[in-house]
Amino acid sequence: MQAATEHPIAVHRRREHEYESPVNDRRLQRLVEDGSQVRIAAGSYVPAAEWNALTPLQRHLTRVIEIADRTRSPQVLTHAAAAAVWGLDRIGPWPDLVEVRIPSASGGRSSGGIRRRALGYDGVDVLPWRGHLVTSPAQTAIDLAAEARFTDGVIAMDQARWSRRDGGALTDRIRIDDVLSGQFRRGLGRVQRVIEFSTELSDSVRESQSRVLIERLGFPVPVLQRTFRLPALGDVRTDFWFDDFDHIGEFDGTGKYLDPTLLAGRSPGEALLAEKDRGDALRRIVRRVSRWRTPALRDPRLLYDILTGDGLPSRLPRPRVGAQW
Known part of the structure; x- marks a missing residue:
């Protein structure tokens, strides 16, 4: 399995004084307003030309890494955030917020570029990533299939199983079934239908x-x-x-x-x-x-x-x- 661990492009951070020393906030605001810089998170900016050259998946990955790196406590990346880390593409828009799991009794909320989803951790298959945890490819595909339209679920599952991916498939049917078997969840029937329909042969x-x-x-x-x-x-x-x-x-x-x-x-x-x-x-x-x-x-x-x-x-x-x- 190959998880993305580095930014696709260079990110300039206000706290690092990479624009001027000290930072000229008015100049920085003008750069954003005239379109030459894009604000991807509070205090973090990228050149617009380089940002526009990225794919939507790469843009979300950039946000995920940036938000994760500034988060003090370890997080569990999930759903679209995990998909970006594993390179599981989609046809719809990517969210503006980075999705993380929190205990099921906590209640979900959003702040600081993060969407906290009170899904809990019981039986969830995770792997270490940059000082945090990320749901595994199998778990990520299952999570997406449980909530998405059938087509979007199949796309996620096919991407996870894709045998011609550089470096090999991220997961396989046996691992997906094994991860699913240890979970009791809403949308189980939907996930099973997606798994049955999925294949390792779809190239896009x-x-x-x-x-x-x-x-x-x-x-x-x-x-x-x-x-x-x-x-x-x-x-x-x-x-x-x-x-x-x-x-x-x-x-x-x-x-x-x-x-x-x-x-x-x-x-x-x-x-x-x-x-x-x-x-x-x-x-x-x-x-x-x-x-x-x-x-x-x-x-x-x-x-x-x-x-x-x-x-x-x-x-x-x-x-x-x-x-x-």
């Missing part, structure tokens, strides 16, 4: 979201990460393979065209042409290839229309406006 949050929608829209269960041998291109993996219908489905994320890491030295245009060549090669060896982007996941009717329009049958009618899972 959008693939997990797509997989949930494919099932809820009544389409056949796909094979995940099916490999095809393409002339001149070698082996390529596809997101979804509907074996009985000789039909490939793929989420077409923008990261492959914009993320410098994924571009690996190529220009966005070169990446786009390579993806087109890959798609054309797949279409020559299978009956159909369906592709969709994020808007089709925000409105499931669009995904339904794409797949049925390409000939994939569904056992259910087109969903109503606003349907979400």
Whole structure:
């Protein structure tokens, strides 16, 4: 398991007098007001350009580390805070406050950038982190699944089990079941349904979201990460393979065209042409290839229309406006 332990970017702290000595509060306020600095916690600031270059997960991790480091007594990081530490991504917004567990009889409250959740510690699986404790990957995924929509729970569980993660999966089904077995909690049935549906094969949050929608829209269960041998291109993996219908489905994320890491030295245009060549090669060896982007996941009717329009049958009618899972 690999927990994040360092800030993604440098943080300037008022108490350290890194802007001027002594600190010029008016100047610091002007820097925030003109947008060149971002206040991430009381007395802590980061350059706006560097902050905006971070992913939402990295931004929350920055807040988590900053708040944790200034907290005098040891804390138990939980839920979104723990997810940021373990790199469990999500599709919704990240909270502004850092979530920690406190004894169940205490009563939850928020102050100083912290949301205190009176969930108790009985049977909770935790690990040491920077002088504090953090719920384990298995515990974190369970906690998120117990409170979130089914889709968001599956995303968290898939992320925790993801086998192709750098350094290996954070946890596995056996460990998740073991952690859950020692807990009596509300939402147990929901968590169990999420665990049953989860997989170690989803390579992104959008693939997990797509997989949930494919099932809820009544389409056949796909094979995940099916490999095809393409002339001149070698082996390529596809997101979804509907074996009985000789039909490939793929989420077409923008990261492959914009993320410098994924571009690996190529220009966005070169990446786009390579993806087109890959798609054309797949279409020559299978009956159909369906592709969709994020808007089709925000409105499931669009995904339904794409797949049925390409000939994939569904056992259910087109969903109503606003349907979400």
